[in-house]
Amino acid sequence: MPVGTQATVKGLTADQLIGTGAEMILANTYHLCLRPGHEVVKKLGGLHRMMLWDGPILTDSGGFQIFSLGDLNKVTEEAATFKSHLDGAIIRLTPEYAIEIQEALGSDVAMVLDHVVKLPNSREVIIDALQRSVRWAARCLAAAKRDDQAKFAIVQGGLDETLRLQCARELAPMGFDGFAVGGLSVGEPPAEMYRITAATTPELPVDKPRYLMGVGRPIDLLESIARGIDLFDCVMPTRNGRNAMAFTSAGPIKIRNAVHREDTRPLDENCPCIACRHSRGYLRHLFVCDEMLGPTLLSIHNLTYYQRLMDEARAAIEQDRYQQLLDHHRRLWDDNVPKAAAAMKASGPSSS
Amino acid sequence: MPVGTQATVKGLTADQLIGTGAEMILANTYHLCLRPGHEVVKKLGGLHRMMLWDGPILTDSGGFQIFSLGDLNKVTEEAATFKSHLDGAIIRLTPEYAIEIQEALGSDVAMVLDHVVKLPNSREVIIDALQRSVRWAARCLAAAKRDDQAKFAIVQGGLDETLRLQCARELAPMGFDGFAVGGLSVGEPPAEMYRITAATTPELPVDKPRYLMGVGRPIDLLESIARGIDLFDCVMPTRNGRNAMAFTSAGPIKIRNAVHREDTRPLDENCPCIACRHSRGYLRHLFVCDEMLGPTLLSIHNLTYYQRLMDEARAAIEQDRYQQLLDHHRRLWDDNVPKAAAAMKASGPSSS
Numbered sequence: 210m211p212v213g214t215q216a217t218v219k220g221l222t223a224d225q226l227i228g229t230g231a232e233m234i235l236a237n238t239y240h241l242c243l244r245p246g247h248e249v250v251k252k253l254g255g256l257h258r259m260m261l262w263d264g265p266i267l268t269d270s271g272g273f274q275i276f277s278l279g280d281l282n283k284v285t286e287e288a289a290t291f292k293s294h295l296d297g298a299i300i301r302l303t304p305e306y307a308i309e310i311q312e313a314l315g316s317d318v319a320m321v322l323d324h325v326v327k328l329p330n331s332r333e334v335i336i337d338a339l340q341r342s343v344r345w346a347a348r349c350l351a352a353a354k355r356d357d358q359a360k361f362a363i364v365q366g367g368l369d370e371t372l373r374l375q376c377a378r379e380l381a382p383m384g385f386d387g388f389a390v391g392g393l394s395v396g397e398p399p400a401e402m403y404r405i406t407a408a409t410t411p412e413l414p415v416d417k418p419r420y421l422m423g424v425g426r427p428i429d430l431l432e433s434i435a436r437g438i439d440l441f442d443c444v445m446p447t448r449n450g451r452n453a454m455a456f457t458s459a460g461p462i463k464i465r466n467a468v469h470r471e472d473t474r475p476l477d478e479n480c481p482c483i484a485c486r487h488s489r490g491y492l493r494h495l496f497v498c499d500e501m502l503g504p505t506l507l508s509i510h511n512l513t514y515y516q517r518l519m520d521e522a523r524a525a526i527e528q529d530r531y532q533q534l535l536d537h538h539r540r541l542w543d544d545n546v547p548k549a550a551a552a553m554k555a556s557g558p559s560s561s
Numbered sequence: 562m563p564v565g566t567q568a569t570v571k572g573l574t575a576d577q578l579i580g581t582g583a584e585m586i587l588a589n590t591y592h593l594c595l596r597p598g599h600e601v602v603k604k605l606g607g608l609h610r611m612m613l614w615d616g617p618i619l620t621d622s623g624g625f626q627i628f629s630l631g632d633l634n635k636v637t638e639e640a641a642t643f644k645s646h647l648d649g650a651i652i653r654l655t656p657e658y659a660i661e662i663q664e665a666l667g668s669d670v671a672m673v674l675d676h677v678v679k680l681p682n683s684r685e686v687i688i689d690a691l692q693r694s695v696r697w698a699a700r701c702l703a704a705a706k707r708d709d710q711a712k713f714a715i716v717q718g719g720l721d722e723t724l725r726l727q728c729a730r731e732l733a734p735m736g737f738d739g740f741a742v743g744g745l746s747v748g749e750p751p752a753e754m755y756r757i758t759a760a761t762t763p764e765l766p767v768d769k770p771r772y773l774m775g776v777g778r779p780i781d782l783l784e785s786i787a788r789g790i791d792l793f794d795c796v797m798p799t800r801n802g803r804n805a806m807a808f809t810s811a812g813p814i815k816i817r818n819a820v821h822r823e824d825t826r827p828l829d830e831n832c833p834c835i836a837c838r839h840s841r842g843y844l845r846h847l848f849v850c851d852e853m854l855g856p857t858l859l860s861i862h863n864l865t866y867y868q869r870l871m872d873e874a875r876a877a878i879e880q881d882r883y884q885q886l887l888d889h890h891r892r893l894w895d896d897n898v899p900k901a902a903a904a905m906k907a908s909g910p911s912s913s
Contacts, residue, residue, distance in 0.1 A: 483575075
């Protein structure tokens with residue numbers, strides 16, 4: 210899911226978003242509750258009408274902001290109380306209010322309000338947040354008035370496999386339409402994230418979607434699919450695109466680099482996106498001149514890259530060659546940047 | 562002509578530019594000579610290939626920068642010498658070099674290098690610049706190597722009708738493919754610009770296009786068409802769009818205003834552009850949140866507005882009702898802003 214925090218995937222029109230192959234997008238409860246306000250969104254016809262997006266929309270619940278806004282909030286059993294990052298206004302987010310907001314936004318999937326804590330943390334704090342997340346999940350389910358909106362639970366439990374299993378087992382029978390693995394991708398090493406994902410998914414119903422929140426790099430998506438995940442969201446394709454970094458079938462490209470100055474080749478020979486109808490030299494020029502078309506084109510390219518990667522993953526699973534795909538990308542996206550650069554150079558722009 | 566100073570009409574992809582109805586665009590010799598450099602543009606296949614724009618491209622010559630960069634340049638009979646606004650590097654622009662650059666850029670129409678001076682100015686300075694502009698025009702014509710690139714002359718002469726006539730008469734027989742009226746829209750009152758335009762066009766060949774450089778507001782375009790002008794360029798539709806101002810058939814709209822907060826109507830009921838598939842409330846939200854989609858959508862809308870205005874002008878001329886069209890827009894775009902606002906309120910969003 211491309212991320213449309215403020216009811217816009219940054220820099221893309223609705224048509225361009227459809228053109229990337231995206232089928233489902235994410236928007237943000239906390240940000241939209243502040244601006245323009247969920248009642249305004251409702252008056253403007255809901256998120257779909259506002260954005261001209263016909264596909265499914267998932268809204269997160271504000272739980273991640275409990276974590277990311279840190280000192281600006283306080284959690285009690287009743288509610289998370291935020292200080293707005295915009296004007297300091299106090300927002301008191303109960304599980305019931307998180308659902309009310311999401312129903313007003315008109316998303317297709319509402320996430321329960323969960324209590325996300327930073328990692329590492331004491332076992333006591335992690336258990337407390339886990340148990341509160343389960344109680345809040347039940348309150349969200351009880352508060353829901355719309356039967357046309359799916360509800361997804363969120364598994365917490367830090368980096369402790371036993372706690373994750375316990376949380377998943379408690380949430381699994383509660384009647385949710387899907388299950389998320391939350392509280393990861395908050396700074397822990399990728400191997401830890403993979404380990405926890407692998408430990409959690411066996412306890413989740415096989416017939417309902419599993420969603421790994423806030424992940425991630427292309428290799429993270431592939432590693433997590435191998436561990437039973439179906440759905441992802443991440444700002445990386447758009448944020449990196451705005452910062453002049455392109456994902457390609459031959460590895461990452463930093464388009465501002467002088468080596469691209471007179472390069473007539475596209476970012477990726479096999480990519481059908483509109484950015485790849487232009488030369489690398491032109492894309493570099495746009496970034497060097499701070500022209501807004503540069504961020505837009507690289508965002509389109511990166512979102513297209515991610516969607517095509519997921520297409521490849523689906524095809525590889527069907528054709529029983531997923532391990533090969535994973536091995537290829539493990540080599541390509543190695544954390545060692547010089548190696549990734551060497552891979553680019555060795556394999557050329559048209560290899561895949 | 563939408564303005565693509567740095568080989569991009571700010572914020573629009575090639576497809577979106579085509580979607581506005583634009584048929585011809587402008588790019589800038591001075592800026593492209595600095596970044597990425599005209600030799601780089603040539604290596605990247607020329608402006609058309611870089612931008613993916615198949616329609617005609619006109620390049621200005623750098624003459625306007627002689628005026629606008631003021632203290633950063635010096636003019637002698639041989640050349641205009643600029644200090645780059647980017648890094649202070651010295652660029653010596655002769656008429657011959659201005660043509661060489663434009664031939665490397667690969668535009669369809671090259672403008673001659675002209676000497677633009679600020680207004681008001683002494684008669685002596687204006688005559689000196691006029692005479693130099695005519696000599697430079699001849700040098701440009703003599704320097705041209707490509708016979709697939711049209712050359713347009715530029716009439717100078719300040720706000721003096723006699724000098725304008727003299728300049729037009731000197732340039733008319735020199736074999737140019739088109740004629741521009743230059744040195745206007747530099748701060749003089751609109752009525753002065755109309756007066757000079759009206760005085761100049763009768764001396765220009767009727768079978769060649771006449772281009773009023775750097776103009777302007779919708780009413781300026783219509784007033785100038787009435788005085789014999791065929792072609793315009795202006796940053797106003799894109800610059801104003803980026804600054805949250807929309808042109809509509811009912812007058813101007815400042816989309817940041819709180820009155821649009823919950824407005825479900827489009828900017829303009831009759832406009833076919835993609836911005837007008839969204840509500841005003843959503844467009845306002847994008848600007849309030851500093852989302853880049855806002856400037857992109859309003860630029861698309863304003864460029865579409867300008868193209869449709871020119872369509873209307875052509876139709877009105879053919880149907881012998883141009884005066885009615887002009888009268889309507891004189892009332893709509895009156896300099897009196899409260900009146901324009903009242904017009905909006907009175908006529909509603911769907912009137913035209």
